[in-house]
Structure formats: C-alpha cells, structure tokens
Amino acid sequence: MTEKDYSTTDDQTLVRAAQKGDMTAFEELVARHRDKIYARAYSMVRNEEEAIDLSQEAWVKGWQRLAQFQGESGFGTWMTRIVINLCLDHLRKQKRQRSESIDAMDEESGGVERQMPVVTVNPTAGLERGELRQRIDRALGQLSHEHRTVLVLHEFEEMEYKEIARTMGCSIGTVMSRLFYARRKLAALLVDLKKDDLGMT
Amino acid sequence: MIDYDSQLKIQAYLDGELPEAEAQQVAKRLAQDQDAVLLLSELRNTRQAMVNGQAPMALPETREFFWSKIEREIGRQESPQPAPRRNSMLAAWRRMLVPAGAVAAVGLVCMLSLVSSPGPRMETALADSGAFTYRDYNSGATLVWLSYPAENEFADSEPAGTVQ
Numbered sequence: 001m002t003e004k005d006y007s008t009t010d011d012q013t014l015v016r017a018a019q020k021g022d023m024t025a026f027e028e029l030v031a032r033h034r035d036k037i038y039a040r041a042y043s044m045v046r047n048e049e050e051a052i053d054l055s056q057e058a059w060v061k062g063w064q065r066l067a068q069f070q071g072e073s074g075f076g077t078w079m080t081r082i083v084i085n086l087c088l089d090h091l092r093k094q095k096r097q098r099s100e101s102i103d104a105m106d107e108e109s110g111g112v113e114r115q116m117p118v119v120t121v122n123p124t125a126g127l128e129r130g131e132l133r134q135r136i137d138r139a140l141g142q143l144s145h146e147h148r149t150v151l152v153l154h155e156f157e158e159m160e161y162k163e164i165a166r167t168m169g170c171s172i173g174t175v176m177s178r179l180f181y182a183r184r185k186l187a188a189l190l191v192d193l194k195k196d197d198l199g200m201t
Numbered sequence: 202m203i204d205y206d207s208q209l210k211i212q213a214y215l216d217g218e219l220p221e222a223e224a225q226q227v228a229k230r231l232a233q234d235q236d237a238v239l240l241l242s243e244l245r246n247t248r249q250a251m252v253n254g255q256a257p258m259a260l261p262e263t264r265e266f267f268w269s270k271i272e273r274e275i276g277r278q279e280s281p282q283p284a285p286r287r288n289s290m291l292a293a294w295r296r297m298l299v300p301a302g303a304v305a306a307v308g309l310v311c312m313l314s315l316v317s318s319p320g321p322r323m324e325t326a327l328a329d330s331g332a333f334t335y336r337d338y339n340s341g342a343t344l345v346w347l348s349y350p351a352e353n354e355f356a357d358s359e360p361a362g363t364v365q
Contacts, residue, residue: 027272031268034267035257035258035259042258052261052262056267056270056271056274060274118236118239119246120239120243124246132250132254133255133256135254136254155251156251156252161216176212180208180209183247183248184243186251187243190247
C-alpha cells in the first residue's frame with residue numbers, strides 16, 4: 001500500500017484527517033509547523049535541548065488533544081499556545097528548584113525602570129537585519145524569564161494584555177509593569193551592545 | 202518627571218490598550234510634554250526593534266528523526282499500562298488498611314481490658330464445696346465462708362478409723 005501524499009493538502013483538511021486517526025496527516029502538520037513551535041520554545045527557555053524536548057512534548061499533547069481543536073484559530077496558533085503553556089510550566093518548575101530566585105529579586109527591586117534615563121537615540125537604527133537579530137537575541141538573553149516571556153507574547157505572538165495575563169496567570173497590572181520594565185531594560189541593553197560593538201566601553 | 206501611572210498609560214497608548222477617553226488624555230499630554238514624547242519614542246523604537254529582530258529558527262533535527270520520536274512517544278502513551286496502576290491501587294488499599302487495623306486492634310484491647318477488669322465476684326472452691334470465697338479486687342478484700350457441720354459429712358462418708 002502506498003502512503004498518501006499530503007504535501008499539497010491544506011491544514012484544515014489535514015487536521016480533519018488527523019482527528020480521524022490519520023498519523024500521516026499529523027506528520028505533515030508537524031513538518032509544516034515544527035520550526036515555528038521550536039522557535040517559540042527556544043525564545044522562552046533559551047536552551048536548544050530543552051526547546052527540542054518541549055516542542056516534542058507539545059506535538060504529543062497536540063495529537064492527544066486534537067479532538068478539542070475546533071478551528072477558531074489556525075492550527076499553528078493553537079499549537080503555539082500549547083508549547084507556550086508547556087514552557088511556562090517548565091520555567092516555573094525551574095524557578096521553584098532554585099533556592100533563591102534572581103528573577104524574584106529583580107521583580108522585587110522593581111521601580112528601577114522608572115528612574116532610567118530615556119534612550120533618545122534609536123540604538124538599532126541603521127543596523128542590518130542580521131545584526132539587529134543578533135543584538136535582540138543577546139539582549140533578550142539577559143532578561144529574566146518573566147520579562148522575556150511578556151515581551152515574546154506581546155511582540156511576537158501579538159497577544160493583548162488580557163490574554164497575556166490569562167496565559168501567565170497574573171493580573172493585567174503585572175503584565176503592564178513587566179512589559180514596561182522589559183522594554184526599558186531592553187532599550188538600555190541595546191545601547192550597551194551598540195557601545196560594545198563600537199568599542200566604546 | 203512623569204509619574205509611574207502616566208508612564209504605564211503612555212505604554213498602553215502605544216499598544217492601543219487604552220479606552221478612547223484615556224487615549225485622548227494621553228494624546229493631549231503628548232502635545233505638551235516633551236519627556237512624554239521621548240518616552241513614547243523609546244518604547245516605540247524598542248517595540249519595532251523586537252518585531253524586526255525576531256530571528257527565524259529551524260529545528261536542528263531532521264524531519265524523520267523528530268517525527269520518529271513523536272510517533273514513539275504517542276505509541277508509548279497510548280499503550281495500556283495496567284500493572285503499575287493495579288499495584289498502586291493495592292498499595293493505596295494497604296495504606297488505608299494498616300492504620301484502620303491498628304485502630305481496630307487498640308479498640309479490641311481496650312474492650313477486653315474493660316471486660317476482664319476485676320470487680321467483686323463469688324467463687325466456689327471445687328476441692329471443698331462447703332467453702333465460698335468473696336473477692337473484691339478493687340478494695341483488696343477477701344472473705345471465706347465455711348459451711349458446717351463438716352465433721353458430720355466426713356463421718357458419713359468415711360469409716361471412723363481412717364480419720365487422722
């Protein structure tokens with residue numbers, strides 16, 4: 001028996017086939033969306049192995065919960081929500097394992113961002129896209145996971161405050177202050193990185 | 202100096218999260234306050250840098266290898282694994298039964314000790330049916346009755362010459 005060729009089939013049809021138990025259709029969905037799911041996991045946990053494991057776990061969960069997918073959003077968006085939730089659980093567990101959280105200290109010493117001088121010159125102006133990506137990546141790596149996550153959900157996933165609050169299990173006020181801190185800190189880090197690259201430090 | 206609430210409102214204005222009335226207030230402030238304009242500009246630049254700086258990433262595993270792991274994990278989770286479950290049920294029963302058994306044993310011992318606790322009672326000495334003993338264990342008192350005439354009974358049952 002020859003295997004079905006699903007390479008030209010749309011996502012909706014593949015999901016319906018997979019919901020009936022067609023693993024080949026599901027495999028095609030995995031192949032199409034696996035990079036995006038992995039990228040989201042990596043942007044949150046910043047570790048290649050953990051991101052691979054978490055994205056694999058997300059696909060297994062996706063298969064198990066496929067009957068719940070009603071098509072209100074795209075399949076890729078639905079899968080992204082699954083991997084985001086898994087990453088948040090993973091990061092919470094990691095945080096619990098640490099005896100004293102640096103992130104919590106960061107959060108508690110909040111207010112620093114209110115006093116930071118405003119960055120008046122755009123630190124990323126004139127950068128090539130590759131350079132910009134590198135700097136953003138390095139700056140994101142220096143943020144706590146709560147601040148990084150809120151940025152990722154807002155800027156990359158285009159979630160509203162309300163949705164971020166629901167996803168992260170916190171209030172809208174917390175989302176607003178985390179986002180504010182993260183943006184201001186990121187601006188300052190981008191200035192530092194620009195100085196580093198210009199050999200000004 | 203912009204207070205913190207106003208800073209957050211400027212951010213919410215940028216993100217389109219403010220209700221119309223509040224958005225108008227922020228717009229009015231921005232028309233008059235240079236610090237507010239600079240803050241808004243910084244926040245906008247950072248947001249733009251994030252959006253443009255999102256690096257496309259590829260999963261560092263081949264399609265076949267990654268799928269084989271997913272397929273194996275799905276198969277593993279779907280295969281029935283009743284044995285550990287039953288064992289855990291047994292263990293749960295045992296965990297419940299052990300303390301229940303201990304409580305029952307303690308209760309039984311208490312009941313037995315109550316039943317067998319010594320109170321006043323009457324005893325008949327089997328060797329001598331003419332003697333009765335009354336014992337009160339609580340007060341430590343013992344009374345013995347001897348019924349007479351015992352000599353006559355002996356005289357009736359045994360020849361006189363055998364009495365010593």
